[in-house]
Structure formats: structure tokens, C-alpha cells
Amino acid sequence: HLVQKPFPENFLWGAATAAYQVEGAIEEDGKGISVQDSKNFSNYFHDTTVTSDHYHRFREDIALMKTLGLKSYRFSIAWTRIYPDGETLNPAGVSFYNQLIDELIKNNIEPLVTLYHFDHPQSLQENFGGWYSEQMITHFLTFAVTCFHAFGDRVRWFMTICESNNVVLYPDLIGGVPAGIDVEVWRFQVSRVMALANARVIQSCRKLLPQAKIGPCIGYAIAYPATSAPQDVMAALNEDEFRTFYPLDLLCLGRQNPTVVNFFACRGLDIRLSPTELEEIKGANPDFIAFNYYQSDVAKACPDESEEAQPGFNQEGKKGGFVYPRFPGLYAGDSNPYLERNDWDWEIDPVGLRIACRKLFDRYQLPLMITENGLGARDTLANGEINDAYRIDYLQKHVEQMQLAISDGVPLLGYYPWSFIDLMSTSNGYNKRYGFVYVDREDSDIKTLTRYKKASFYWYQRLISSNGALL
């Protein structure tokens, strides 16, 4: 039995959202269309027009945050409110976030701003392929610098790009691979451009806002070996490195991971950065690492000489729509027989969160922030109440593991469950809810949009008020 350390006094008990999933109002006050607004999937709901109507109800929502006792709120700034077409400044967009931030500060809630959460202007996608082009760096920097000037007097915490590593694993997240471009070439080019963008934005934040803290964000599913066969252990190591090399190895260690460089070299792609680029990235030195954790992975050996030599997806394994990536020569995903799953086959693994904290801190020696963690579920509203005991169970077990990680010596700065309020899930619309606050709407019917506190709201309220002591 370890001696448990308490949560630090200034621990940031938070909750998170992202603009395109919660705001709605996609064409109001000069906002431009983003790649999320123009996305059109035939197989699941993706309509950003109204979502949870937070744009019009942010004061009511912040009042709920205050009641919940949130110390901090993570939200993203819709690039297309500030630069609708990626070029021209829209003062009305700046004004919206000024009001939002002022309201948070008035209620003693520390803003944590995500600069980019998958939603760049559609025009930049059409003009030059979005993140596929280096031109994106200049545009992103201009947008970020505008945010630093406009909000930096009140915002002390910034995150650069949400999950740039997952964007590479799941190309569809940010609008897809432009026609005619090889997906491997795309993966590398987008990773490189995002790593450079991360570095430049961090450096400009340093100059403009020396008091602010800024860090990159990854989606981190730690990899367990499928068996104790050394080949599977190697596969798990490969997966871990594949998931963290862009951008963390670059930004925090100033080096490119040789295993991954070799993987691409075998496929005829030289992904080595120039010495000048490496030098530039090396100097970025983030203040912290943000990571989003929902589940863990299993990796098994996937020899290069296997029939399907190209990277792709393994359709077997998980029951639902989830597919396992397969990178021949590195690893292939597999299922974990020891874990329960949610309704969408995401494995539930609280201990994995402690392992993730340990691994990231061991490797990068930087403070960590958990910027997403939560359970997607089909909640039921009955007589104005939502009894989401399953969510409380999920969150409680993860918080317990966080405290163990802190006791292991990992410097954890904050915890931002996904999500503060029900929002449009990236892959499953309103069918899959994550919030502490229920929003009365369905995919095909926006209903009243009335807010209701779930049972998990009261649980989190008690947890925050005791600074994590009431586990």
C-alpha cells in the first residue's frame, strides 16, 4: 500500500469542450465556414449548425460551471470566427471570445484555450490543401498571434494543436486527404507542418506573453503487448513511439524518432527534417504536455512480409465501428480481453491512465495535464433527472489512478473531463453523450436545448469541493 499524496492545492479541476462541437451559430456575426462545418458523412450525424447552442447560451453555461465549482474551463477558439476566410480579421469573433473569457474570469474560472481543435477555415483547405501545405504555418501563426494579443491579458494557459498525432492516424478528422495525394505522403507532410507550426506558435507565445504557459496536445492510448512474445513487446514499443514522435519527440527532445524515420524510408519516403528545421523545433520547449486519454491499445507484431504490406486498418477485433490501425513492420492493433468496453467498443482502462502518466513523464520530464477523459454513453432523461452512475464509476476510477500517478511523483497540473456539457460527438453525434450537463436534443430534433444537471454533475461538484479527497 503506497502512501497517497493529496492533489496539489492549485490543481486545475476542469472540464473541456471544442468550438465546432458545442457552439453552433456557424454563420453568425461574420463567422466563416470551417472544414468541420462543411464535412458531410453519410454514415453518422455531423451537423455543426446548432449543436448545443453554446454561442447563444454561454452565460447560462458559465453559471452552471460556477455551480459545479470548476476551477478551469478548456474551450477552443473557432479559427473561422477570428479569420472567417483565413485572411481577414473579423472583430465580432474576437468580441465573442472576449465576452466568454470575461465571463469566466468574473466567475473565477481559469480559461485554458485550445488554439486549434480540427476546424481550420474551409477556404484554406480549398486554396492549398490545409495542413498539407507549409502555407498553413503562416496562417496559423497569424491567427495564434491575434489570439495572444487579444486574450493574453486574461488567459494564462494555452494549448496549440489538439491531438496532432491522431490527425495523422485518422486522416478524416480534419477533412481528409486531398484527392490524388498518397496517404503516406500526406501523413508525413501534415505531421511535419504541424510540428513546425507548434514550434513557431510556442516561440511567439514566449516572446509576446512571457507569463503564459503553453503546450502541445496528443491523444494517447498506451500500447500493451498482445502477449509476452518479444515480437509483441517490440510492437507495443513501436506503437508508443509512433504515437508520440510527432510532435512530442520533436518538441520536447528535439529529435526525430529513428524507428519511425526508417518505417517511412522503407516505403520510399525521406521524412528527415533539415538541420535548420530541427534546430527551430528544438528551441520550442513547451511548458507542459497536454494529453487526452480515453482508452488503451493492444499491439501485436505485424511483420513487413505480411500479405498486406501497406499501412491500413484491421477490420476485425473491436465489435463496433472502431477499427485498428495496421503499420506493417511496426505494429497492428488488437483487442484486450481483460477490459470492459463502452457501447462503441472503446476499452475502459483506468490503470492505463496511471501508466500513461508514468510513461509520458519518464520520457519527457515535463508537467502533464489531462485535457480529455470521459465516457461516451446513451443517457436517458427521466423526470428531469439523468442517473449516469456508469459515468461516475468511470470518472472516479480514473481520478483514483491520477492520484496514484501523483503519488508516483508525476507532476499533474490539471484534469479536464470530456465534456462539460453534452456536445456533438466527433464520431457519433448526440447519440453518444459525455457531459456533466445534459442538453435536451437529439441528432434529428433540436428540441428545447434545455440544460439539466446529471448525477455526475453533483458527484464532480463534491469531488472538486474536497480537492479530490472524497474519492
Ligand code: BG6
Ligand atoms: C477526442 C477529440 O479525440 O475524442 C474530441 O478531441 C472528441 O473532439 C473525443 O469528441 C471523443 O470522441 P468521439 O468520437 O466519441 O466524440
